[in-house]
Amino acid sequence: MTPKSAAAAARATVYGYPRQGPNRELKKAIEGYWKGRVTADALHATAAELRRSNRQQLADAGIHEVPTGDFSYYDHVLDTTVMVGAVPERHRAAVDADATDGYFAMARGTQEVAPLEMTKWFDTNYHYLVPELGPGTVFTADSTKQVTELKEALAQGLTARPVLVGPVTYLLLAKPAPGVPADFEPLTLLDRLLPVYAEVLADLRAAGADWVQLDEPALVQDRTPAELNAAERAYRELGALTDRPKLLVASYFDRLGDALPVLAKAPVEGIALDFTEAAADNLEALAAVGGLPGKRLVAGVVNGRNVWINDLQKSLSTLGTLLGLADRVDVAASCSLLHVPLDTAAEKDIDPQILRWLSFARQKTAEVVTLAEGLVRGTDAITGELAANRAALASRAGSPITRDPAVRARAEAVTDADARRSQPYAERAAAQRAHLGLPLLPTTTIGSFPQTTELRTARADLSAGRIDTAGYEERIKTEIQEVISFQEKTGIDVLVHGEPERNDMVQYFAEQLTGYLATQHGWVQSYGTRYVRPPILAGDISRPEPMTVRWTSYAQSLSDRPVKGMLTGPVTMLAWSFVRDDQPLGDTARQVALALRDEVGDLEAAGTSVIQVDEPALRETLPLRAADRAAYLAWATEAFRISTSGVRPDTQIHTHMCYAEFGDIVRAIDDLDADVISLEAARSHMQVARELAAHGYPREAGPGVYDIHSPRVPSADEAADLLRTGLKAIPAERLWVNPDCGLKTRGWPETRASLENLVTAARTVRGEL
Numbered sequence: 001m002t003p004k005s006a007a008a009a010a011r012a013t014v015y016g017y018p019r020q021g022p023n024r025e026l027k028k029a030i031e032g033y034w035k036g037r038v039t040a041d042a043l044h045a046t047a048a049e050l051r052r053s054n055r056q057q058l059a060d061a062g063i064h065e066v067p068t069g070d071f072s073y074y075d076h077v078l079d080t081t082v083m084v085g086a087v088p089e090r091h092r093a094a095v096d097a098d099a100t101d102g103y104f105a106m107a108r109g110t111q112e113v114a115p116l117e118m119t120k121w122f123d124t125n126y127h128y129l130v131p132e133l134g135p136g137t138v139f140t141a142d143s144t145k146q147v148t149e150l151k152e153a154l155a156q157g158l159t160a161r162p163v164l165v166g167p168v169t170y171l172l173l174a175k176p177a178p179g180v181p182a183d184f185e186p187l188t189l190l191d192r193l194l195p196v197y198a199e200v201l202a203d204l205r206a207a208g209a210d211w212v213q214l215d216e217p218a219l220v221q222d223r224t225p226a227e228l229n230a231a232e233r234a235y236r237e238l239g240a241l242t243d244r245p246k247l248l249v250a251s252y253f254d255r256l257g258d259a260l261p262v263l264a265k266a267p268v269e270g271i272a273l274d275f276t277e278a279a280a281d282n283l284e285a286l287a288a289v290g291g292l293p294g295k296r297l298v299a300g301v302v303n304g305r306n307v308w309i310n311d312l313q314k315s316l317s318t319l320g321t322l323l324g325l326a327d328r329v330d331v332a333a334s335c336s337l338l339h340v341p342l343d344t345a346a347e348k349d350i351d352p353q354i355l356r357w358l359s360f361a362r363q364k365t366a367e368v369v370t371l372a373e374g375l376v377r378g379t380d381a382i383t384g385e386l387a388a389n390r391a392a393l394a395s396r397a398g399s400p401i402t403r404d405p406a407v408r409a410r411a412e413a414v415t416d417a418d419a420r421r422s423q424p425y426a427e428r429a430a431a432q433r434a435h436l437g438l439p440l441l442p443t444t445t446i447g448s449f450p451q452t453t454e455l456r457t458a459r460a461d462l463s464a465g466r467i468d469t470a471g472y473e474e475r476i477k478t479e480i481q482e483v484i485s486f487q488e489k490t491g492i493d494v495l496v497h498g499e500p501e502r503n504d505m506v507q508y509f510a511e512q513l514t515g516y517l518a519t520q521h522g523w524v525q526s527y528g529t530r531y532v533r534p535p536i537l538a539g540d541i542s543r544p545e546p547m548t549v550r551w552t553s554y555a556q557s558l559s560d561r562p563v564k565g566m567l568t569g570p571v572t573m574l575a576w577s578f579v580r581d582d583q584p585l586g587d588t589a590r591q592v593a594l595a596l597r598d599e600v601g602d603l604e605a606a607g608t609s610v611i612q613v614d615e616p617a618l619r620e621t622l623p624l625r626a627a628d629r630a631a632y633l634a635w636a637t638e639a640f641r642i643s644t645s646g647v648r649p650d651t652q653i654h655t656h657m658c659y660a661e662f663g664d665i666v667r668a669i670d671d672l673d674a675d676v677i678s679l680e681a682a683r684s685h686m687q688v689a690r691e692l693a694a695h696g697y698p699r700e701a702g703p704g705v706y707d708i709h710s711p712r713v714p715s716a717d718e719a720a721d722l723l724r725t726g727l728k729a730i731p732a733e734r735l736w737v738n739p740d741c742g743l744k745t746r747g748w749p750e751t752r753a754s755l756e757n758l759v760t761a762a763r764t765v766r767g768e769l
């Protein structure tokens with residue numbers, strides 16, 4: 001085909017759409033079902049109507065081929081587990097008794113059985129349920145959900161393309177089932193899994209599918225030759241099937257790298273590539289394999305996981321280059337639109353001048369359609385859209401929100417010295433010991449105390465105007481008094497104020513920093529029925545006034561013991577927000593870091609001797625490809641040091657991390673140059689303490705001895721045992737005693753009992769030293 005005819009055939013498509021509905025109808029229906037207030041029939045009817053209206057919206061917007069099967073009651077990886085019959089033994093009875101209840105039992109557990117483990121979907125903030133497989137796993141095909149949803153679309157008279165998690169990614173995301181040796185590799189089950197995919201493909205063909213999309217995002221990560229071989233075999237075998245739809249193998253979130261030649265040679269009819277962040281690499285790799293003659297190329301040129309309008313002209317030029325490289329070029333968003341909110345039109349509080357810089361799922365859909373139209377009919381057909389797009393981009397680039405000269409000048413003037421404490425760690429540690437006068441094995445907590453219903457009600461009352469600011473602040477003060485007096489009575493050494501004023505550890509700061517935007521309806525699925533509204537890093541970041549000093553000082557005024565100041569670090573502020581796409585992440589991180597540096601300085605000036613800067617997201621933000629990690633860690637650790645290096649040697653900087661394993665970033669943790677780190681460790685029996693020791697980590701550390709993810713109260717003996725285990729790796733002079741994480745999700749009764757036991761354990765073990 002010539003580039004011209006490839007253009008003439010261009011179609012618009014997407015891989016998936018937000019599931020929740022405009023008013024989070026799906027969340028309400030599912031949670032109502034769990035509580036017994038919504039019947040199964042009503043739940044299924046709500047879901048079917050949401051699917052119908054999503055598809056209709058997409059088609060009305062001009063999407064030529066709508067996705068099906070991307071909808072989910074909880075998670076699409078769990079749906080795949082059902083599709084291939086890999087239900088864990090412990091859930092079998094529940095699934096056999098009732099498919100819907102069994103499904104939710106796998107997702108959430110029941111009184112009797114634990115749920116599947118949940119973990120992050122690549123480097124997004126979406127969580128999937130981890131398949132549990134073993135040598136005994138028997139796969140059986142169940143194509144019901146996929147076939148039903150395809151038929152729904154066909155009945156609407158639409159062209160539809162079922163979207164499935166591909167077999168290689170499914171296996172690479174799985175883990176050994178309980179009781180199966182930890183070194184079992186699920187990928188060894190590929191030969192057993194492929195016939196099941198073959199059956200599903202045949203069913204979809206019979207139901208009327210012309211194309212089926214198989215998502216293989218795992219292939220954008222570094223893969224061993226054996227894994228690439230498995231991918232090669234999988235698509236050779238699926239390609240060789242006679243009774244099947246055309247296959248589109250989709251990649252997203254990064255470049256395909258070594259997997260690109262593998263897929264290019266495979267007997268599949270189409271490949272989808274991410275041309276947003278990975279554009280240059282994918283283009284080069286495509287050219288190197290001589291393009292995709294005879295294949296359909298789906299070009300993800302509209303960023304599916306960020307909230308900014310596309311640069312249409314730039315995308316058209318990328319698409320123009322691609323036209324010479326494939327038989328047919330289609331236009332798409334880079335990944336499922338599940339990762340962005342639904343519609344900017346719902347945001348009534350955002351300045352319309354700024355709103356036009358933003359693009360949520362509906363707007364992205366329109367962008368994809370415009371680009372496809374530009375390809376087919378020429379740019380003359382979309383002059384209106386191009387002009388509006390140019391104007392919006394120019395308004396963003398030229399806005400004082402986007403570029404604050406004072407912030408930029410300050411960020412540029414940062415020197416190495418600004419990111420370095422005035423004394424090396426060993427000297428500081430001595431100064432801090434003298435200044436703080438803490439016992440061996442000092443006890444502390446991670447920051448938050450239970451966020452009680454009263455606190456939530458107070459916040460709701462404030463925003464509804466039922467109480468005024470003074471009334472709200474009185475309630476916060478009362479809470480702080482209680483938290484401080486409990487900690488004093490219990491004998492905790494370094495106190496916290498309990499964070500009662502914070503709705504969320506990122507949002508609280510985002511609301512106070514200039515340059516951040518909040519949305520009213522910008523819900524994005526985090527997992528299951530949990531939706532979050534990430535704030536948007538829209539412009540240059542500055543701090544008009546102190547954000548936490550009042551509350552920390554108030555807490556300190558109530559006690560002679562040190563009260564820790566509590567901040568969210570720059571990397572986490574980026575990781576749990578939508579980030580700017582018009583400058584490197586490191587530049588944004590540096591601006592946030594400078595704002596935090598001022599806050600740290602103000603806390604110190606107000607008499608705070610211990611300041612904790614939380615970075616739970618440091619590990620999870622690590623790039624998917626190893627080659628990109630050093631650059632990331634360089635800016636990430638520098639941003640942390642910029643935030644924290646302005647203090648006196650005798651001011652103690654703490655950091656905190658959780659939600660991950662840290663064995664592979666101990667060097668980076670050391671590079672933070674914090675004085676003390678607290679880490680999640682209770683469930684892994686202090687594994688992280690051994691990892692720190694193995695890397696010769698020289699600083700103080702508090703591996704958690706209280707698993708706060710469970711309402712269970714650890715006994716003093718249990719906590720003491722964990723401490724003794726910790727002492728084998730970290731000497732007493734450097735070991736802290738603390739829970740795994742903040743206590744905001746816990747209730748007061750178990751918090752009280754657990755912290756009392758934790759202090760008892762510390763005293764017992766001190767007595768043995």
Ligand code: GLN
Pocket residue numbers: 446447448499505566614616656657658741742743744
């Ligand atoms: N300081 C925060 C808290 O205690 C830390 C939360 C986190 O690590 N996710 O809640």
Ligand code: ZN
Pocket residue numbers: 446616656657658659740741742
């Ligand atoms: Zn934590």
